Amino acid sequence: MTGAAHPSLPRFWQQVANAPHAYDLYALLRWLDARAGKPARLGYAAHPADEPLRIGQQPTLVFAPAALATATPASEGAPPRMSIYGFGLFGPNGPLPLHLTEYARDRARNHGDAALTAFADLFHHRLVLLFYRAWADAQATVSLDRGAGxxxxxxxxxxxxxxxxxxxxxxxxxxxxxxxxxxxxxxQTRNPAGLQQILQAYLGVPVAIVEFVPHWIPVDASQRTRLHGSAANRGLGSGALLGVAVRDVQSKFELRLGPLSRARFLALLPRTPRARQVVQWVRLYGGVEWAWDLRLVLAADQVRGVTLGGDSPNSSPLGWGSWLGAHASTNTSTSANTNTTTDDFVYQPELYEQETATA
Structure with a gap:
């Protein structure tokens, strides 16, 4: 039941009145709850005036052939009303003796006296909505129908x-x-396959992770081996260190995204919202203790030469998405050469995030 199928509540209620058997009780109440515009959701209102409809039960001795029995559109200030066949005080499955169901039906049908039915509906209205609310609160999708709650x-x-x-x-x-x-x-175990599947599902592009990427970790000046001054790391065979950095292959990996279309390539360049989202996914999944590079692989047929003019569809940031000479459509080089041309954009997103945070 979408807004296009039911553009207005009066028309919708008329459709329900014409064919009540075609509607499910829960689906109907859910749709009304989402569209009614009332501050309180069905089953939470403190007063019936805050609810968009009235619910009662049809007194009958037959077993329920459908969820809804009748529906009446709003008229003369009265809200829409619907009667159900199922759970309630009356009927073969109700708690009241059957002769009371027969009596209520006879008075309403043959004498125009619906006093007993209306009195029972005082309880039916509230109890049915509470029953619906108990069901709705246990459904993850129903909770998304309205922004709050x-x-x-x-x-x-x-x-x-x-x-x-x-x-x-x-x-x-x-x-x-x-x-x-x-x-x-x-x-608790955050393996590379999990990050790959997260980014691949979220970005909608092929993702590969290269592990054990070698890199150099700078050594703080106070921890470097010196022949004079501080006594830190001066023992031969126990802590002496040559140089200003150490080579490490355990704490860095590379994310390889692509092949990418030109639009997606530009959307993942440094300082873009999409690139920041990739950083947040890596932090959320793997923490902040890892060093990593992001390699963007542009599809071979998406490579373009430099074109003057910022409004041109082929224009790209210099040094980030521009190439000299003819590529892709005019280049007849081998696929190996083409790949080396289109996957050479590598950067460290964390460095750009740190610059943004300190700016």
Missing amino acids: ARFDTYIASLIHLGLPSQTPRGGLPAHACHFMAGHLVR
């Missing part, structure tokens, strides 16, 4: 350590994207 957001966020306001995802990461990846984020 998405309880499952809090549940899932707490499982992945994002339940507190101070733990809200940063860098423009949508909260629901983090919730969708909860299966990976809830694990």
Whole structure:
């Protein structure tokens, strides 16, 4: 039941009145709850005046052939009303003796006296809405129908350590994207395959992770071996160090994204919102203790030469997305040469994030 199919509530209620058997009770109440515009959700209102409809039960001795019995559109200031076949005080499954159901039906049908039915509906209205609310509160999708009160957001966020306001995802990461990846984020073992699947699903591009990338870690000046001055790291065979950096292959990896279209390549350049989101995903999944590079692989047919004019569709930032000479469509070189041309853009996103944070 979408807004396009039901552009207005009066027309919608007329459709329900014409074919009540075609509607499910829960689906109908959910749709009304999402569109009614009332501050309180169905089942939470303190007074019936704050609810968009009235619910009663049809007194009948037959077993329920459908969820809804009748529906009446709003008229003369009275809200819409619907009667159900299912649970309630009357009927073969109700708690009241059957002769009371027969009596209520007879008075309403043959004598125009619906006093007993109306009195019972005082309880039916509230109890049916409470029953619906108990069902709706246990459904993750129903909680998304209205902006406020998405309880499952809090549940899932707490499982992945994002339940507190101070733990809200940063860098423009949508909260629901983090919730969708909860299966990976809830694990204590953070393997490369998990990060690969997260980024591949979120970015929609091929992702590869190269582990054990060698790099040099600078040694603080106070910890370097010196022949005079500080006595730190001066023992031969126990701490002496030659040079100003040490080579490490355990704490760095490389993210390889692509092949990329030109638009996605430009969207992942340094200081772009998409690049910041990649940084936040790496931090959220792996922490901040890793060093890593981001390699953008531009598809061979997307490589273009330099074109003067900032408004040209082929224009790109110099040094980041521009190449001299003819490429892709006019270059007849081998695929190996083409690959070396299109995957040479490598940068460290964390450095740009630090510059942005200190700016």
